[in-house]
Amino acid sequence: QKEVEQDPGPLSVPEGAIVSLNCTYSNSAFQYFMWYRQYSRKGPELLMYTYSSGNKEDGRFTAQVDKSSKYISLFIRDSQPSDSATYLCAIKGGATNKLIFGTGTLLAVQP
Amino acid sequence: GAVVSQHPSRVICKSGTSVKIECRSLDFQATTMFWYRQFPKQSLMLMATSNEGSKATYEQGVEKDKFLINHASLTLSTLTVTSAHPEDSSFYICSAAQLRPNTEAFFGQGTRLTVV
Numbered sequence: 001q002k003e004v005e006q007d008p009g010p011l012s013v014p015e016g017a018i019v020s021l022n023c024t025y026s027n028s029a030f031q032y033f034m035w036y037r038q039y040s041r042k043g044p045e046l047l048m049y050t051y052s053s054g055n056k057e058d059g060r061f062t063a064q065v066d067k068s069s070k071y072i073s074l075f076i077r078d079s080q081p082s083d084s085a086t087y088l089c090a091i092k093g094g095a096t097n098k099l100i101f102g103t104g105t106l107l108a109v110q111p
Numbered sequence: 112g113a114v115v116s117q118h119p120s121r122v123i124c125k126s127g128t129s130v131k132i133e134c135r136s137l138d139f140q141a142t143t144m145f146w147y148r149q150f151p152k153q154s155l156m157l158m159a160t161s162n163e164g165s166k167a168t169y170e171q172g173v174e175k176d177k178f179l180i181n182h183a184s185l186t187l188s189t190l191t192v193t194s195a196h197p198e199d200s201s202f203y204i205c206s207a208a209q210l211r212p213n214t215e216a217f218f219g220q221g222t223r224l225t226v227v
Contacts, residue, residue, distance in 0.1 A: 008152075034215070043117070043204050043218035044155070088154060099145070099206070099216055103154040 003027060006089055006102025015111050019076040023089035023102045026070065030100075031093035033065050035074045038086045038104065047087075048074065079109045113139045115207045117219025124195055124226055132190045132222045134205030140185035141207035145216065146178070149202040161188055195226040 006023045013019055021035075032051045036044035048063035050056045056063045064073040072089055089102040114137040124130050134144055143162050147155040159175075161167040161182035169175045177199075179191040188207075192199055202223055208216040 006154075036218075041202070041221065041223065043115075043206075043221045046215055046217065049215055098157060098160065101154045106152075 003100050004089060004091055004102045007105055008103050010106040010108060012108045012110060013079055015079060015081060015109055017079050017109070019074075019079050019083070019107060019109075021074040021076075021087050021089075021105050021107070023072050023091075024070055025072070025091050025100075028067070028070065029093055030091040032091065033063070033072050034090040034092075034099070035061075035063055035072075036088040036090060036101075038088060040085075044088055079107075081109045081111045084108045113137075113207075113215075113217045115141075115205065115217045115219045117205050117222055119222060120220060121223045122225070124224070126196055126226055127194055129191055129193045130195055130224060132192075132203055132205070132224075134188045134190070134207065134219050136186045136207040136217070139207075139209065141188075141209065142185065143208050144182055144188035145206045145208070146180060146188075146190050147204045147206070149204060149221075151202075155204060158190075192224065195224070197226045200224055200226045 004025050035048040037047050038044045050063050053065050053067045060077045062075040086104040086106050088104040090099045092099050116135045118133045146158045149155050158173045159167045159169045161180045163182050163185050167180035182188040204221040206216040206218045
């Protein structure tokens with residue numbers, strides 16, 4: 001079993017739609033949860049960072065963590081064509097400080 | 112967020128030559144730097160972790176003699192791909208962080224290496 005599972009997509013939505021991106025993880029020792037956005041041929045850009053269960057909101061983005069289910073989500077409201085990118089979840093914690101990435105979900109927002 | 116600069120952004124080299132990639136943290140001291148490799152449409156694969164002033168820790172399956180990592184200062188780490196071959200062609204990305212468990216890691220813009 002992979003430590004982090006993420007549906008690779010691709011996911012195509014119309015402009016203005018609410019997007020839901022999800023990851024599951026296997027090790028309850030993981031404590032920190034991140035979402036990164038990566039445009040083609042660029043490095044990942046940190047979007048959201050949280051370390052507790054519950055919701056964290058930043059503009060159109062909401063990160064949700066459910067530690068009991070080992071499930072993390074990223075919601076994008078009022079999606080825009082500029083949101084088209086690959087979204088990677090990442091977790092860390094436990095014995096090391098390494099980031100473990102999901103495979104990434106390719107999102108396309110159609111104008 | 113903090114700025115991590117990676118250079119060059121793109122490099123083409125001949126098979127058998129070596130290539131050096133630099134990763135600099137511009138506005139903070141990075142006690143830890145990570146090097147990743149990313150194949151098309153795949154996620155980031157951690158290659159190695161380097162702490163300033165000590166030897167890098169390589170992930171299983173990564174050849175330490177082929178991918179030389181130096182982290183000589185708190186703002187600079189380098190990855191040298193030695194005797195490059197076409198199968199080494201990939202997107203290499205560094206990230207930098209401070210050595211505390213609840214801190215963020217910031218990524219460079221990546222280097223596209225093509226070995227011909």
